[in-house]
Amino acid sequence: MLESFLQADQTDEPVRLASVLLGLLMAFLCGQAIAWTYMLTHSGLSYSRTYVNSLVVIPLLVSMVMMVLSNNLITAFGLMALFAIVRFRNILRDTLDTCYILAGITLGMAAGTGRYSTAIAGVIIICGTLFYLSYASFGSRHRYDMILNFHWQRPMPELDRLLALIRSYSLRTVCASQRSHEQESGTDLSYRLLLRDNERMDELIQKVRNFEGTSRVTGLSAMEESEL
Amino acid sequence: MSEYPPIPTPWRTRWRQIRIQLLPILVFAIAVAFVIYLWDQELSPSTMSG
Numbered sequence: 001m002l003e004s005f006l007q008a009d010q011t012d013e014p015v016r017l018a019s020v021l022l023g024l025l026m027a028f029l030c031g032q033a034i035a036w037t038y039m040l041t042h043s044g045l046s047y048s049r050t051y052v053n054s055l056v057v058i059p060l061l062v063s064m065v066m067m068v069l070s071n072n073l074i075t076a077f078g079l080m081a082l083f084a085i086v087r088f089r090n091i092l093r094d095t096l097d098t099c100y101i102l103a104g105i106t107l108g109m110a111a112g113t114g115r116y117s118t119a120i121a122g123v124i125i126i127c128g129t130l131f132y133l134s135y136a137s138f139g140s141r142h143r144y145d146m147i148l149n150f151h152w153q154r155p156m157p158e159l160d161r162l163l164a165l166i167r168s169y170s171l172r173t174v175c176a177s178q179r180s181h182e183q184e185s186g187t188d189l190s191y192r193l194l195l196r197d198n199e200r201m202d203e204l205i206q207k208v209r210n211f212e213g214t215s216r217v218t219g220l221s222a223m224e225e226s227e228l
Numbered sequence: 229m230s231e232y233p234p235i236p237t238p239w240r241t242r243w244r245q246i247r248i249q250l251l252p253i254l255v256f257a258i259a260v261a262f263v264i265y266l267w268d269q270e271l272s273p274s275t276m277s278g
Contacts, residue, residue: 136247136251136252136255137247137248138252140248142244164230167234168232168235171245195241196236196238197237197241198241199238
């Protein structure tokens with residue numbers, strides 16, 4: 001029974017079940033590793049469970065495709081025609097989502113063509129890179145985490161003492177805007193701060209409020225300057 | 229001594245700075261070193277005898 005099953009494929013070379021299973025299982029493992037990486041590193045609002053599932057299935061499908069093709073040009077053309085019928089029309093919202101799909105496809109191709117070492121090395125490097133990018137918040141520009149606005153009523157040279165106080169709480173202090181009014185005396189100032197300790201933000205605001213010459217003091221906690 | 233000495237920076241803030249600023253440079257440097265090593269090992273010109 002098993003023998004007839006193994007010989008059921010009408011091909012020139014006999015199909016080795018073990019190598020077929022190895023290819024498919026390798027594709028499955030690569031797909032699952034990619035899907036786990038996506039689940040653990042994804043940030044943003046566009047999370048989809050079906051997309052994660054497809055990350056596991058795509059390598060399997062591509063692996064199967066490569067096995068079916070088996071260097072046969074006629075089958076390859078037939079398959080291209082079939083793909084043209086299926087048409088994937090859904091738009092991926094995140095560019096990184098496309099990278100995951102491509103990772104699944106290439107790993108599936110590697111597993112399907114028996115390049116197991118390439119598949120293993122590829123999945124390790126790809127997943128490692130994706131984890132590293134997520135952990136290091138790569139691409140985010142963390143330049144400040146607080147915006148401090150206040151009105152300064154005293155002469156500008158006397159501002160240095162207040163700035164010394166602000167700098168004692170921040171690693172980086174940048175004056176974002178300075179505005180004076182025609183009708184009223186004083187200057188509106190806005191500073192961007194990279195705080196030494198986020199949890200002492202209220203303490204800083206309170207100290208600035210108590211400082212002689214300040215009024216209308218407001219503090220705003222700023223998020224990272226990046227897209228979700 | 230300044231009128232307002234800097235407040236102590238907690239470890240989690242320091243680690244965040246390292247993670248965001250230093251880690252990419254470190255990873256890049258390691259990758260470059262590894263590429264140079266592999267280049268020497270794999271792509272060194274073969275010598276012809278005879």
